[in-house]
Structures are given as structure tokens and as C-alpha cells.
Amino acid sequence: MDDDRFDDLTVIGADGCRERTQFKHSDNDDHPLPYSTFTVDGRGLRLDRLVAAAVADRDGPGASARTIRLRIVMRDAPPDDAVLSKVMVPARASGASFLVGMNTTLLRFDAEALWQGVELPAQGRRKAGNVFGFLTEGDTAVAREDLEWLCPRIDGPVRNRADDPAAAIAGTGGVLLRLPDSDR
DSSP, X not given: OTTOSSOSEEXXXXXXXXXXXXXXXXXXXXXXXXXXXXXXXXXSOOHHHHHHHHHHHHHTTTTTOSEEEEEEEEOSBOOOSHHHHHHEEESXXXXXXXXXXXXXXXXXXXXXXXXXXXXXXXXXXXXXXXXXXXXXSGGGOOOHHHHHHHGGGEEEEEEOOOSOTTOOEEETTEEEOOOOGGGO
């Protein structure tokens, strides 16, 4: 697939479930996840490209899968800005950690909130307007039904700030451990 944004790990279970994961490293894992991660393509996670990649997989190699799960696993600290708090929600109702002793934050996008967008005033080089407007207008627009299909299937864990430098991050059905430097 061209421009595959979930190309780091694909697991096809005996039950027909297809799980695709994208791992993202950050040298600044103590910094909160910024909304720009999903609005510009510096980390390969711009939302319109994620939708296109997921739909291409769903309609192509994953067409025979019973279910599809998508994950983005990151080392960033949880988001603390107003923009992501309007378009991301907890992916689980339980506040319990994914694995005992491992601090995680598991989030997913809210399709309706993304479609409505988030208006911001002009600041620096950023123009005033909807920071997610590229999803609904112009040549980067995505089909609403594709966005609505993707959002419940994708979750993105980010690491909580923890005293343990080897704290793990996890997503539905899988775990990425931050290995000690000597084991890399």
C-alpha cells in the first residue's frame, strides 16, 4: 500500500482479527502530546492521511478480516491542551491501567467532535480558523463515514509521567515496553 501509516506491526489473529500498529518515538517524552501531531505531518500522523491509510487497508489487504483494530503507540506525555481535550476521549470507561504497574493513558478520537472542528484565533504563523478544517474541506477532505468508521477502531496510548523510567505504554491488545538503554 502506498503511504501506509500503520506499517510497523501487523498481527492477524486466529480469530480473524487484524491489528495494525504504528509506533512513534519522541526524544521529549516528558512533553505533552500537542494537537499539531495530528494536523501537520511531521510525525506521519496527520489525520487525513491516517484515514486514507486505514480505509485503503480496510478495502484492500484487510478486506477479509473479521475485525480491524488500529493503534498508535507513543511515548509522549498525555495531552494537556484544550484542542485535543475537545476531540479525544478516553478509550476505556475504566480508569484501571492496561497492565498492573504500568501507567498508560488510552485515548481515541471523537468523530463528531473532529467533524465539528476546533476554532482557534490567529497566533504567530497559524491562521485563525478550524484546526481540523482540512478533514472537511478542500483536497484533503475525508468522507465523514470513513472518519466515523476509523475513530472507534483506533486508539492511541501515551505514556503517563511516571517515576519509573522504564514505564510502558500500551494499546488495546498489545504492549510496547520502553527498554533500558543497554538493551536497545
